[in-house]
Amino acid sequence: MGITVSLHSELREALGEKYVLVEPEDVIVYERDGSIIQVMPEVVALPADTAQVAAVVRAAKRANVPIVPRGSGTGLAGGAVPAEGGVVVSLARMNRILEVDPRNRTALLEAGVINLDVTKAAASHGLFYAPDPSSQAACSIGGNVANNSGGPHTLAYGVTTNHVLGVEVVLDDGQVVWLGGAVPDTPGYDLCGVFVGSEGTVGIVTKALVRLMRTREAVQTLLAVFDRMDAATQSVVEITGRGIIPAALEMMDKVTIEAVEMGSSLGYPKGAEAVLLVEVEGVREHCDRAVALVREICEQTGARQVKVAQDAAERQRLWKGRKEAFGSMGRLAPHYYVQDGVVPRSRLPEIMREVAAISTRFGLRIANVFHAGDGNLHPNILFDMRTPGELDRVIEASDAILRACVAAGGSITGEHGVGLEKRNSITLLFSQQDLDAMAKVRKAFDPDGRFNPAKVFPTPITCAEMRLVPAKIPAGLWI
Amino acid sequence: MTAVTRQLSIPELDACVHCGLCLNHCPTYRVTSLEPESPRGRIHLVQAASQGRIEPNERFGEHIYLCLMCRACETACPAGVQYGRIAEAAREVLGPPGSPFARAVQMFAFRRLLPSLRRLRWVAVGLRLYQRSGLAVLVRPLLPRRLREMEAMLPQVPDRFFSPEAEVLPAIGPRRARVGVLSGCVMSVLFADVNEATVRVLRRNGCEVVIPNAQGCCGALNVHNGETVAAKAMARRNIDIFLGSGVDAVIVNAAGCGATMKEYGHLLHDDPAYKEKAEQFGRLTKDAAEFLAELGVVPPQGRVDLTVTYQDPCHLAHGQRVRTQPRILLASIPGLRLVEMDGSDRCCGSAGIYNITHPEMSQTVLSEKMRMVDHTGAQAVVAPNPGCMLQLRFGGKKFGPNVPVYHLMDLLDKAYGNAGTGERGNAETI
Numbered sequence: 001m002g003i004t005v006s007l008h009s010e011l012r013e014a015l016g017e018k019y020v021l022v023e024p025e026d027v028i029v030y031e032r033d034g035s036i037i038q039v040m041p042e043v044v045a046l047p048a049d050t051a052q053v054a055a056v057v058r059a060a061k062r063a064n065v066p067i068v069p070r071g072s073g074t075g076l077a078g079g080a081v082p083a084e085g086g087v088v089v090s091l092a093r094m095n096r097i098l099e100v101d102p103r104n105r106t107a108l109l110e111a112g113v114i115n116l117d118v119t120k121a122a123a124s125h126g127l128f129y130a131p132d133p134s135s136q137a138a139c140s141i142g143g144n145v146a147n148n149s150g151g152p153h154t155l156a157y158g159v160t161t162n163h164v165l166g167v168e169v170v171l172d173d174g175q176v177v178w179l180g181g182a183v184p185d186t187p188g189y190d191l192c193g194v195f196v197g198s199e200g201t202v203g204i205v206t207k208a209l210v211r212l213m214r215t216r217e218a219v220q221t222l223l224a225v226f227d228r229m230d231a232a233t234q235s236v237v238e239i240t241g242r243g244i245i246p247a248a249l250e251m252m253d254k255v256t257i258e259a260v261e262m263g264s265s266l267g268y269p270k271g272a273e274a275v276l277l278v279e280v281e282g283v284r285e286h287c288d289r290a291v292a293l294v295r296e297i298c299e300q301t302g303a304r305q306v307k308v309a310q311d312a313a314e315r316q317r318l319w320k321g322r323k324e325a326f327g328s329m330g331r332l333a334p335h336y337y338v339q340d341g342v343v344p345r346s347r348l349p350e351i352m353r354e355v356a357a358i359s360t361r362f363g364l365r366i367a368n369v370f371h372a373g374d375g376n377l378h379p380n381i382l383f384d385m386r387t388p389g390e391l392d393r394v395i396e397a398s399d400a401i402l403r404a405c406v407a408a409g410g411s412i413t414g415e416h417g418v419g420l421e422k423r424n425s426i427t428l429l430f431s432q433q434d435l436d437a438m439a440k441v442r443k444a445f446d447p448d449g450r451f452n453p454a455k456v457f458p459t460p461i462t463c464a465e466m467r468l469v470p471a472k473i474p475a476g477l478w479i
Numbered sequence: 480m481t482a483v484t485r486q487l488s489i490p491e492l493d494a495c496v497h498c499g500l501c502l503n504h505c506p507t508y509r510v511t512s513l514e515p516e517s518p519r520g521r522i523h524l525v526q527a528a529s530q531g532r533i534e535p536n537e538r539f540g541e542h543i544y545l546c547l548m549c550r551a552c553e554t555a556c557p558a559g560v561q562y563g564r565i566a567e568a569a570r571e572v573l574g575p576p577g578s579p580f581a582r583a584v585q586m587f588a589f590r591r592l593l594p595s596l597r598r599l600r601w602v603a604v605g606l607r608l609y610q611r612s613g614l615a616v617l618v619r620p621l622l623p624r625r626l627r628e629m630e631a632m633l634p635q636v637p638d639r640f641f642s643p644e645a646e647v648l649p650a651i652g653p654r655r656a657r658v659g660v661l662s663g664c665v666m667s668v669l670f671a672d673v674n675e676a677t678v679r680v681l682r683r684n685g686c687e688v689v690i691p692n693a694q695g696c697c698g699a700l701n702v703h704n705g706e707t708v709a710a711k712a713m714a715r716r717n718i719d720i721f722l723g724s725g726v727d728a729v730i731v732n733a734a735g736c737g738a739t740m741k742e743y744g745h746l747l748h749d750d751p752a753y754k755e756k757a758e759q760f761g762r763l764t765k766d767a768a769e770f771l772a773e774l775g776v777v778p779p780q781g782r783v784d785l786t787v788t789y790q791d792p793c794h795l796a797h798g799q800r801v802r803t804q805p806r807i808l809l810a811s812i813p814g815l816r817l818v819e820m821d822g823s824d825r826c827c828g829s830a831g832i833y834n835i836t837h838p839e840m841s842q843t844v845l846s847e848k849m850r851m852v853d854h855t856g857a858q859a860v861v862a863p864n865p866g867c868m869l870q871l872r873f874g875g876k877k878f879g880p881n882v883p884v885y886h887l888m889d890l891l892d893k894a895y896g897n898a899g900t901g902e903r904g905n906a907e908t909i
Contacts, residue, residue, distance in 0.1 A: 021515075025538040028527050029520035034497050046512065073514065074499040092512040112512070114503055137555075138499040263559050327498035330558025334493040 004042070007063040011045050011087070014055035019046040019093070030070065030080075030088050034135070034326075036335055036385070037078040037420050041068070041088040048093050050168060050176055050206040057204065058174035060087050066450045069200040071112065071143030074135040076326075076338055077419025079147065079199050083454035089204060091142050097121050098207070105212045106165065106182060111142030111205050118210070127212040130157035133415070134323045145205050148197030150415035152248040152322065153279075155373040157213060159415065161196040168207035169195055172446050182209060194441060199417050200452035202445035216281040219247070220291050221309040221318060224276040224298040225269050229253065229356070231302035232274035233349040236372045238297045239278070240345050244290060248279040249373030250322055256369040256380075259328040266321035267314060272304070276372065277322055325369040326380065332367070333382035337394050340416040341405030345375040354404045355379050362397040376414035377405065402428060418456045427458050480531075487529035489568050494560045495522045501552035501562075506826045506844045507545050515542045518552035518562050525569050535572050543569045544576040545840060547833055548703050549793035549826035554800075563798070564745065570705035576836055585832075589706040593664055593696045594713055600640055603668045607636035628838045634669055634869050641667035641674040648678060648688045655685030655774060659726040661717070661740070663733050664696035665865045673865075676892035677732045677767055683895050684777050691720045697731075699739035700831050702746065714743045715753055718760045729760070732767045732888055734864040735831060738798030740764040766795060768863060768887055772804035781897025782814035783890055788857035789817060790848075790871065791824040792864035805863060805887050812894045818855040822848075827862070829870030842877070845870060849878040863887040 011020045021027050021044040032038040042065075047053045060067045066086030073080050082088050094110040097117065101107070102125035107118055115136040118129040132151035133139055139149070145167060150159040157163075166180030180192030195205055226232040232251060239249065252260070252275050257268045268275060276298065280290040295306045309315040329336040343351045352368070355377070359366040370378040379401055383390045402412045406428045412418070418426055426435070439457060443449075480488075501518040502508050508517035515524065521542055527533045543566060552562045575585040592599050609615055615630075622630060641662055658681060666674055681688050694717055698710035717740070721729045731737035739746075744758035765773075789809065795801045802824070809817050828834060828844030848871070852860055859882050860875075862868050868884050875881040 021513075023538050024533050025524065025536065025542065026515050028533055029514045029517075029523045032497055032523065034499060072499055072502060073497075073519075090512075090514070092514075095512065135499060138502050260557075263557065324500065324557030327496060327500050327557030328559075330494040330496040330498075330560065334496075336496060 004063070007059055007065065007087075008043060010059040010062070011043065011056060014059065015045055015047055015052055019048070020044075021046075027088075030073070030082075030090070033070070033073040033075040033078060033080040035076050035078045035081070035419070035421060036337060037081050039081050039083050041082045042085050044088045044090060046090045046093050050170065053089065053091075053170045053204055053206050054174040054176055056087060056089055057170050057172070060450065061173065061448070064448070064450070066453050067204070068452050069142070069146070069204045071140030071146070072114070072135075072138050074139040075143060075147065075419065076340070076416045077413070078421050079417050079419035079452070079455060080143075081420055083420055086450070091140060091204075091206070094206065095140075100125065100212075102127060102212075104182065105214070106209055107212055108207065108209050109141050110207055111140060111145075113141045115139050115141060115144060122212050123215075126215050128215055129163070129210060130154070130213045131160045131163055134326055136323070141208050141210070142205050145196055145208055146198065146200050147415065147417035150371065150374070150376070152250050152371060154415075155249055155371065156245055156247040161193065163211045164192060164196055164208055165211055166209040167192050167195050167205045169203045169205050171203050172448070172451065176206070180209070194445070197417075199419065199455050201442055201456055202451060204451075216283075218284040218287040219279060219281040219315075220287050221315040222276075222278045222280075222291060222294055222298075223267070223307050223309070223318060224278065224294075224303040225272045225305040226274045226276070226302065227272065227304050228302065229274045229352050230349055232276055233352050233372070235276060235298045235301040235303065236348055237346055238301055239294060240373060242293070242297070244293055246278050246290065246294065246373065247281045248277065249371070250277040251275070251368065251370055251372035252277065252322065252325065253368040255332070255365060255367035255382075256325050259332050259367060260321040260325055262331045263328060266317045268318075268321055269305075277318060322369070329367060329380050329382060333365070333384060335385050336367070336380045336382050337398060338378055338380045338416070339398050339401050340413045341377045341402050341410060342414040343375045343377070343405050343408045343410035345373070347408040347410070348372065348375060351377065351404060351408055351410075355401060358397050358400050358404075362393050362400075364393060364397055371414070374414060375410065377401075399425065420455055423454070423456055424458045426456070483535060483572055484529050484531050486572055487525055487535070487568060489529075489565065491561045491564050492522065492526050492529065494558045495519065496558060497523075498557065500557060501555045504551040504555040506547055506549060506551070506828070507840060510840065510843050516545055518546075521546060521569075522560065522562065522565055525565050528569070535569065540573045540576065543573060545837065547793070547826050547828065547830040547844070549830060550797035551793065551825065554797045554824070567702060567705075570703070571707055573705050575704045575706060581836070585704060586706065589701045589704065590709045593698070593700060594709055596662075596664065596667065596695060599664055599668060599696075603636050603640070606633065610635060629835050632834055632838065632873065637669065637671065639671050641671035643675075643678065643690045646690055646692055648682060648690070650685045650687045651682045652685050654687055656727045657687040657689065657725065658770070659689045659691065659721045659724055659729040661697065661729060661731045661733075661736060662690060662694060663731075663736055663865075666733050670865055670868070670886070673732060673886045673888055676886070677730070677888040680771070680888050680891045680895065681730060681767070684771055684774060689724050689726055691724055694720050697736040697739050698746075699735045702739055703831050707746070711747060711750070714746055714757065718743065718753065718756050721763070722756060722760060726763070728765045728770055729763045730765055730767050730770055732863065732886065734766065734792035734795035734798065735866060737764060737766045738794035741799060766799060766801050766804075766863075768795075768805040768808050769799070769801045772807045776808055776811050776891075778811050779813065779891060779894030779898065781894045783812050783894050783897065784814040785859055785890075786816045786818060786857050787859045787861050787885070787890075788820045788852060788855040789823055790820070790827060790860055790862040790867055792862060792867050793824070793826050793830075795864065796824040805861075808887060808891060809861065812890060815890065815894075818857050820851045820855045820857075822851055827867050827870045827874070829866035831866060834870055834873075841870075845874045846878045849874045849880070852882070853880050857882065859883045859885055861885050861887055861890060
């Protein structure tokens with residue numbers, strides 16, 4: 001207890017009274033991110049700049065407690081949940097865009113900057129920031145770096161790691177260093193690459209230098225409507241198989257359309273089994289040709305209708321529906337559990353049949369909305385946690401889906417990260433030797449294992465067990 | 480389950496899946512970057528309190544009451560979470576905010592003053608006397624800082640209150656509808672001119688206007704501040720009076736009142752005698768701009784040569800989803816040019832009595848709003864809601880640009896008046 005009190009006062013001294021939260025009515029809102037796992041933090045610190053982050057890291061080291069970085073708390077794998085207590089470090093106040101350099105097409109950002117704000121700041125120069133997670137209106141650059149986030153447009157542009165040139169990080173002992181840099185390649189180890197996708201387990205990213213892309217001359221958005229899921233997935237196989245790489249190639253199924261259209265009419269046909277949202281862009285001539293080709297392929301594979309958005313407003317309505325799909329699940333059920341498995345594109349038809357079979361087998365409703373072009377599934381299992389036994393079935397069904405993805409030659413996560421929820425599924429993909437090699441890298445940066453512990457690497461107990469055996473639950477763990 | 484946890488366990492909580500898309504639409508989150516001052520955070524707090532995991536104590540109350548109730552989060556929410564209802568349920572459990580003295584003052588206002596327009600007018604007369612007699616100049620320097628700030632927020636009470644010449648006024652030209660008009664509490668005391676303009680505009684649009692004497696305040700301020708006993712009584716009175724007057728619509732020119740009246744059905748959902756009537760009343764309630772745009776506004780012939788920007792009142796844009804109609808009416812005025820402002824649907828910080836209960840946050844939000852107004856270069860701001868009008872006028876004086884602030888009905892009335900036909904427009908004020 002003595003340690004806690006001195007930690008609190010040390011933090012208060014560094015950050016000021018207002019930005020160190022310890023009261024239950026303050027910290028309880030930080031117990032959850034966008035996933036369904038929750039553990040109440042002991043203390044939440046909100047630093048204003050890198051120096052304050054370093055002060056928090058040093059204080060936590062002296063008190064020997066874990067540090068859990070948090071961006072906007074939109075993550076879907078429990079990455080920002082303080083599973084083993086300690087200090088939650090919210091980077092939300094560090095939201096300054098420090099520089100937009102149109103000549104070199106880069107932006108220097110603090111970790112708490114909102115993804116969409118980068119594009120807003122760059123738009124007047126004809127530039128944009130490419131990785132666009134569905135949560136881009138809320139999620140932070142720091143969180144994107146931690147999870148190596150993707151988005152609908154990463155099909156053409158690549159994920160976060162392809163757009164981060166350098167990062168400023170606070171290391172375990174409070175040192176501040178820059179990794180990577182403004183030039184395309186820096187000599188030596190790619191330590192910036194170690195931080196991208198590390199889920200907060202090797203240090204805290206405080207700034208990022210990101211690449212900006214030039215807005216294309218023309219863009220066209222198509223909506224292909226299908227009466228059979230099989231036909232829709234086959235279209236994806238055909239489109240990508242013929243070497244057409246659209247800017248985005250997204251799938252939404254019947255249940256998702258129902259949720260999205262419940263709010264306001266956005267242009268998705270209710271009752272259709274599946275739709276493909278296809279965006280092509282580039283020079284005008286290329287666009288017209290790509291639109292014709294995509295239309296032809298979809299019609300050949302059995303699309304009931306293919307329509308092209310007539311203006312910017314129609315295109316924005318369609319994208320609004322897609323980007324808000326996850327949030328709109330709340331209209332159908334009080335809880336949803338989303339998986340993030342990946343398969344090679346050619347295996348999409350069979351994996352979607354398997355997801356449908358799992359839905360039937362477990363008696364659970366599943367809404368599919370995902371990055372079809374990347375083979376990155378997002379089955380949202382709808383449920384009510386208060387129904388006894390339902391969560392167990394949900395976890396079993398998720399596990400079955402992930403196993404099917406891995407069996408098809410894929411992966412357990414495309415972009416959401418491993419976090420707390422998939423740390424035991426990671427053994428489906430990696431051998432003990434693989435994991436040991438990764439653990440060595442982690443240990444080099446985090447010798448005490450205090451940066452976001454209980455994430456990414458497997459532990460002897462599963463989330464379900466933690467929930468079922470109260471003795472093992474850290475105070476306040478709810479799943 | 481205790482009475483409190485039961486009261487807080489409302490079905491609206493279930494729809495939130497914690498996606499966070501509301502965060503950056505929330506004025507208090509934008510200022511503080513603190514999750515407990517965000518919609519998602521507050522919903523989580525109410526949920527935790529409904530499960531008995533935290534107490535609805537003072538700290539809890541501070542988070543719930545730092546909210547402006549602008550409901551921008553409802554517009555942003557993909558799941559359609561009715562945040563306003565969640566916050567109102569929490570406020571009902573908490574009661575009005577502030578110190579015991581502040582709570583007593585508010586309770587007196589909500590239960591004794593607002594329900595009686597006569598008493599409210601006496602208070603306004605007192606205030607007018609205070610402002611005009613020179614007493615204000617003497618007292619002001621003696622007040623403690625906090626009270627002095629609140630005193631500075633007090634609006635100037637004008638010379639006259641709204642008192643229409645008859646309860647029923649005929650349409651000008653062929654009758655197209657028979658409408659009731661809510662006089663309002665603040666509107667009738669501080670904005671008699673806007674009420675008069677609204678009535679003239681409605682009549683020029685072929686409306687027979689009914690302004691029942693026995694009507695009262697709508698109860699919006701009560702509901703937003705955790706007082707529902709008097710609020711329900713006030714709602715029942717207005718329902719009886721307007722439903723009994725055989726009108727096609729009940730017209731409101733204050734966005735906050737309109738939003739509350741449209742939701743009377745929710746307020747009285749556990750009152751079997753009134754539930755249905757309340758819902759019917761809600762369907763009849765229309766914002767003046769909403770009603771005129773739907774009826775088809777008679778194009779004004781006179782000009783108003785002015786460049787304006789439009790502030791979407793929160794309870795119009797977010798509370799009632801009325802956004803295009805006011806713009807349609809503005810576009811119908813010859814000579815008028817609208818320059819849209821960035822974040823026009825972001826709160827100005829007025830929020831009912833919030834500018835008095837939370838002056839610091841209110842003015843932080845306001846200064847940002849005034850910066851956006853300044854960027855437009857507009858000669859005037861249009862904000863069809865009394866709270867926004869007072870706040871923006873205050874903001875113009877304190878932060879600049881010090882441009883006039885009009886109600887939409889002011890400008891329409893002026894445009895009709897400038898055509899030189901029928902009754903006078905309030906041309907001299909513009």
